Amino acid sequence: MVNKKKEELVFNPNAKTQYIGILISGHLYIEKNLPCGKVVPIFFKKSGEVFGEVALFSSTQTYPCNITAKRPSEIILISKENILKLLLSDILVMNNFLQLIANKALFLNLKTELLSYSSIQQKICYSLLNEFDAKENEIITLPFSKKTWAESLNVSRPSLYRELKSLENYNLLKCIDNNKIGIINAEGLANLIMSE
Structure with a gap:
């Protein structure tokens, strides 16, 4: 068991891939630092979720992203050797692990599609319907x-707010507070994705 303080790094791109982590309590952000200095959020992890598994079983020697505790966090780190023993000893664990890897690949495909849309409204609608299953x-x-959502959509925060207000005016959604959005017309959101 490892304890990390708020804003403390768990893994970084200079760290050798040795472990996967299971987040017991707390929250983690997985972020990619781009050469231009921009930080792009990739994943948000909460209690019970696994991280680092793709890097550990890939041909890379280091973790591709920063993994940072966003609040005090307890983490179990498991070596590749111990994970392999566990996978070979229990077919259910192996199935769940493969499903985890497949779901992560699917998520990254969805993210690629999201970033291919040109309009901010399309990105918002796509994110709500596919990433959040609205x-x-x-x-x-x-x-x-x-702010983090805007970064993950690759748009500015003011642009995100402006387009959310526009979608409210179209009566497609309602921003309830800083992190709650009510879906009024899911079909209208889907149509907006295809319209441009």
Whole structure:
């Protein structure tokens, strides 16, 4: 068990890949630092989630991203050798692990599609319907701030707020507070993705 303070690094791109982590308590951000100095959020991890597994089983020698505790966090680190023993000893664990890897690949495909849209409204609609699995008359709670959401959409925060207001004016959604969004018309959001 490892304890990390708020803003303390768990893994970074200079660290040799030796472990996967299981977050017992706290929150982690997985972020990619680009050469231009921009930081792009990739994943947000909460209690019970696994991280570092793709890097550990890839051909890379280091972790590709910064993994930072966003609040005090308890983490279990498991070596590659121990993970392999566990996978070979229990078919259910192996199945769940492979499903985890497949879901991460699917998420990255969705992220690639999201970033291919040219308009901010399309990105917002796509994110709500696919990343957050929004349904009609449902309230979505963002797992992070709108600033972080804007960064993950690769747009500025003022642009995100402006386009959310526009979508409110179209009666497609309602911003309830800083991290809650009510979905009024999911079909309208889907149509907006395809319209441009």
